[in-house]
Amino acid sequence: MLKSKHLLGLKDLTAEEIELILDTAVPMKEIIQRDIKKVPTLRGKLVVTLFYEPSTRTRTSFELAAKYMGADTASIATSTSSITKGESLRDTAETLAAMGTDAVIIRHSAAGSPLLLTRYIQASVINGGDGMHEHPTQALLDLFTIREKKGTIRGLKVAILGDILHSRVARSNIWGLTKLGAEVRVVGPPTLIPPGIEKLGVKVFYRVEDALQGVDVINVLRIQRERQKRGLFPSLREYALLYELTPERLRLAKPDALVLHPGPMNRGVEISPAVADSLQSAVREQVTNGVAVRMALLYLLIGGGTQQ
Amino acid sequence: MKILLRGGRVIDPAQNLEDVCDLLVVDGRVAALEKGIEADGETKVLDVEGCIVAPGFIDMHVHLREPGYEQKETIATGTRAAAAGGFTAVACMPNTQPVADCGAVIAYIRERVRQSGVVRVYPVGALSKGCKGEELAEIRDLVEAGAVAISDDGRPVMNGEVMRRALEYSRLFDIPVISHCEDLHLAADGVMHEGIMSTVLGLRGIPAAAEEVMVARDLILAGLTGGRLHLAHLSSAASVEMVRQAKERGLKVTAEVTPHHLCLTDEAVAGYDTSTKVNPPLRDEGHRAALAEGLAEGVIDVLATDHAPHAEEEKDVEYDLAPFGMVGLETAVPLVVTKLVKTGRLSWRRLVEVFSLQPARILKVPGGTLAVGSAADITVINPELEREVHVSRFYSQGKNSPFNGWRLQGWPVVTVVGGRLVMEEGKVLV
Ligand SMILES: [Zn+2]
Numbered sequence: 001m002l003k004s005k006h007l008l009g010l011k012d013l014t015a016e017e018i019e020l021i022l023d024t025a026v027p028m029k030e031i032i033q034r035d036i037k038k039v040p041t042l043r044g045k046l047v048v049t050l051f052y053e054p055s056t057r058t059r060t061s062f063e064l065a066a067k068y069m070g071a072d073t074a075s076i077a078t079s080t081s082s083i084t085k086g087e088s089l090r091d092t093a094e095t096l097a098a099m100g101t102d103a104v105i106i107r108h109s110a111a112g113s114p115l116l117l118t119r120y121i122q123a124s125v126i127n128g129g130d131g132m133h134e135h136p137t138q139a140l141l142d143l144f145t146i147r148e149k150k151g152t153i154r155g156l157k158v159a160i161l162g163d164i165l166h167s168r169v170a171r172s173n174i175w176g177l178t179k180l181g182a183e184v185r186v187v188g189p190p191t192l193i194p195p196g197i198e199k200l201g202v203k204v205f206y207r208v209e210d211a212l213q214g215v216d217v218i219n220v221l222r223i224q225r226e227r228q229k230r231g232l233f234p235s236l237r238e239y240a241l242l243y244e245l246t247p248e249r250l251r252l253a254k255p256d257a258l259v260l261h262p263g264p265m266n267r268g269v270e271i272s273p274a275v276a277d278s279l280q281s282a283v284r285e286q287v288t289n290g291v292a293v294r295m296a297l298l299y300l301l302i303g304g305g306t307q308q
Numbered sequence: 309m310k311i312l313l314r315g316g317r318v319i320d321p322a323q324n325l326e327d328v329c330d331l332l333v334v335d336g337r338v339a340a341l342e343k344g345i346e347a348d349g350e351t352k353v354l355d356v357e358g359c360i361v362a363p364g365f366i367d368m369h370v371h372l373r374e375p376g377y378e379q380k381e382t383i384a385t386g387t388r389a390a391a392a393g394g395f396t397a398v399a400c401m402p403n404t405q406p407v408a409d410c411g412a413v414i415a416y417i418r419e420r421v422r423q424s425g426v427v428r429v430y431p432v433g434a435l436s437k438g439c440k441g442e443e444l445a446e447i448r449d450l451v452e453a454g455a456v457a458i459s460d461d462g463r464p465v466m467n468g469e470v471m472r473r474a475l476e477y478s479r480l481f482d483i484p485v486i487s488h489c490e491d492l493h494l495a496a497d498g499v500m501h502e503g504i505m506s507t508v509l510g511l512r513g514i515p516a517a518a519e520e521v522m523v524a525r526d527l528i529l530a531g532l533t534g535g536r537l538h539l540a541h542l543s544s545a546a547s548v549e550m551v552r553q554a555k556e557r558g559l560k561v562t563a564e565v566t567p568h569h570l571c572l573t574d575e576a577v578a579g580y581d582t583s584t585k586v587n588p589p590l591r592d593e594g595h596r597a598a599l600a601e602g603l604a605e606g607v608i609d610v611l612a613t614d615h616a617p618h619a620e621e622e623k624d625v626e627y628d629l630a631p632f633g634m635v636g637l638e639t640a641v642p643l644v645v646t647k648l649v650k651t652g653r654l655s656w657r658r659l660v661e662v663f664s665l666q667p668a669r670i671l672k673v674p675g676g677t678l679a680v681g682s683a684a685d686i687t688v689i690n691p692e693l694e695r696e697v698h699v700s701r702f703y704s705q706g707k708n709s710p711f712n713g714w715r716l717q718g719w720p721v722v723t724v725v726g727g728r729l730v731m732e733e734g735k736v737l738v
Pocket residue numbers: 461462488540541587588
């Protein structure tokens with residue numbers, strides 16, 4: 001059982017709860033691989049995606065997960081809703097409540113928005129990524145993928161490479177990985193390492209060559225062009241020269257090291273095409289696992305798997 | 309009208325007085341201050357045994373919002389909040405709409421205070437035209453109309469040349485220049501203190517350096533010009549250290565700190581409560597402790613609230629989108645009593661100095677003492693009275709306080725302004 005009916009971040013979950021979600025995702029993945037990918041578990045439930053930032057990937061993944069579980073779905077995106085007309089989150093939440101929503105997946109550029117939403121609505125709230133805070137379902141699918149490939153997470157050395165400062169994926173991964181007993185390293189330019197991150201129990205590296213020595217997993221983060229405009233590094237070219245995951249750098253890791261990327265990839269910037277398409281890359285698998293993990297979550301949160 | 313405050317413990321640092329005695333007010337002035345004063349039939353007698361009787365508290369940093377932002381606060385509601393909180397006077401910042409950058413706006417504010425104010429209001433004029441930090445405002449005009457200081461509070465003066473000229477030119481009027489120290493480039497679009505908490509919460513950080521580099525610059529310019537520099541709402545340990553050194557060198561510098569920077573740290577941001585979003589931001593325990601020490605030791609001269617009311621719907625939004633500021637007038641005194649005086653970190657005498665004597669001296673306004681013959685501005689505090697904070701009961705229109713629900717001790721129970729009883733037992737009488 002999960003203690004809360006919301007999933008706001010992995011910081012709030014225990015190791016047991018995380019493992020429960022991962023365990024529940026195993027049979028869900030089997031459902032996806034069937035010819036008829038539909039179970040009636042969540043029939044009659046309404047799942048709404050509320051996206052203040054565009055992300056076809058995450059939204060589609062949640063919608064598929066809901067549909068495979070038999071739920072109805074609706075989506076509200078910035079371009080189509082009244083958000084652009086200045087409707088407040090509170091107003092939107094009240095509308096969603098009136099529609100009889102059972103679960104809301106919110107993606108927002110402002111950290112803390114999912115928590116704010118829980119104050120306005122009875123439905124389960126799932127954080128689909130809030131600012132630089134957390135992206136728990138991405139981390140859950142990363143954990144699922146690692147566990148599937150490596151058998152366990154305990155004792156693994158995992159490097160998270162890139163813009164740690166702005167990355168909610170990095171933060172959720174750090175919480176999840178450390179709770180499950182992995183050794184976490186973060187590596188990136190000093191301007192993209194957030195202050196105090198070592199207090200979360202991770203090792204900080206600036207040189208990618210140092211960080212990748214002997215690791216089992218490398219999670220490569222997407223670099224946003226706007227960070228360069230804000231003067232956090234001089235150019236994408238220089239970034240690639242220093243941090244791009246190339247086959248040579250990959251060879252510093254363990255021979256069977258797994259490469260993850262939350263996508264979409266900037267090939268030739270943070271990851272070289274050769275690595276992205278190599279056998280060590282689990283990028284495609286991550287997409288499938290994302291649906292499975294989200295099915296598991298919806299089941300646990302609105303299918304009767306919480307204490308509340 | 310006569311008022312007799314009977315049996316209180318009078319603390320008046322200006323007279324080096326700390327003793328139980330009676331205080332008689334006649335025609336707006338302190339008429340007698342001694343033991344065993346008899347009351348005649350027309351005297352209102354207030355039994356204040358067990359209470360602290362102090363010269364009226366002056367909050368030299370508030371935002372009354374009028375004119376222009378009456379949805380946030382008005383002079384009527386803001387001065388009632390002040391009276392309820394035990395303040396007999398406030399200095400109001402010029403970032404109104406229009407900006408108080410000319411005599412006419414100052415005159416308008418003073419007229420509105422005459423019509424609807426409950427406590428004394430000392431307007432602060434803008435340092436630059438439109439608070440844009442480019443050209444000096446007409447400072448003579450402002451002073452003539454009644455401004456007691458100049459400041460571009462809320463809009464830091466980024467141009468060092470403009471700050472230099474303001475400090476230089478203001479010497480002509482012997483008024484303080486109040487500086488909101490913030491390097492806008494370093495603060496960037498941050499919303500909270502930069503540190504482990506901003507990392508965990510995923511909110512953009514404002515490094516302490518954003519304040520410190522401007523404190524350093526302004527202290528250097530104060531040295532260059534001989535102007536009177538007053539540093540608003542210090543938030544950083546290094547700022548306190550720089551002020552200490554500047555005072556040792558004999559610079560004319562004073563500084564203030566807010567109750568919220570003394571009583572909260574960035575951990576209060578954890579629930580994304582937008583009432584914790586203030587500028588400068590709540591910093592970590594090291595900074596907080598250094599500020600408290602600086603206040604107790606006399607490096608920091610003044611407690612001021614930076615009372616910054618906002619309408620409920622403006623704050624009921626995502627943390628990133630909320631405006632900066634919290635209200636402070638109605639919680640300042642019990643907060644500081646509970647967190648600093650009761651814990652032995654600040655003496656009662658020092659509390660009266662930083663809330664009354666020092667602001668009166670810096671702004672060169674009446675008050676700050678209960679000497680016989682001075683204006684009868686009086687604050688009475690019941691040190692034992694314990695009560696819960698209820699924002700819904702605030703006189704201020706602004707309910708943006710993170711202290712809602714806190715149990716605090718040491719509430720103001722009487723406020724007298726110019727001999728007029730304006731607050732009793734927390735209730736504003738006008
Ligand atoms: Zn300010």
